[in-house]
Structure formats: C-alpha cells, structure tokens
Amino acid sequence: MTTIPSRLARVSQSSGSLLDARRRVVQLYRDWYRSETMNCWKQEPHIMGILLRDLHEGSAVGQTFLQKFYAGRDEESVRIASPQQ
Known part of the structure; x- marks a missing residue:
C-alpha cells in the first residue's frame, strides 16, 4: 500500500x-x-504473503x-510464487 501525500x-x-x-507541532509529529x-507495518506481511509460498502446501497434514x-522436508523452505517459474 502506498502513501498518498x-x-x-x-x-x-x-x-x-x-x-x-x-x-500543534507535537500533534503534527505524532x-x-x-x-x-x-505504513511500514503493512508492507512486510503484504509482500511476504504475495511473493513467498510454502513449497509443500497441505502435504504435511497428519x-x-x-x-x-x-x-527430507524442511519446514522453513519457501519459494517465490512468481508467474515466471
């Protein structure tokens, strides 16, 4: 999400x-x-949710x-969910 000035x-x-x-200055600064x-907090989860996806979605149930x-499954393995692949 971008900030509209x-x-x-x-x-x-x-x-x-x-x-x-x-x-007034203190209120403007706040x-x-x-x-x-x-704005900063919104970026990371948004980007991580779009760009990264678990390699083994749904395969580890049970x-x-x-x-x-x-x-040989690594729980932390992720790949880029890009249409170029």
Missing part, C-alpha cells in the same frame, strides 16, 4: 503563542509518526516430525 497534507497555520505552536509506522525428517 495529498491525504497527509495540512493547512499551514500561524500560532498566537509559543505554547500553542508547540502543541500524526506523522503514526502514519509512517502503520505427519509426525520424524516422518517429515525422513522425507
């Missing part, structure tokens, strides 16, 4: 006092930090650890 735009304002300016954090070991 115009959605984050705010109208510029002048403050009458230092306390009001400080309060809003920006939250939006950046959420198998014990030793059965998987003897078959």
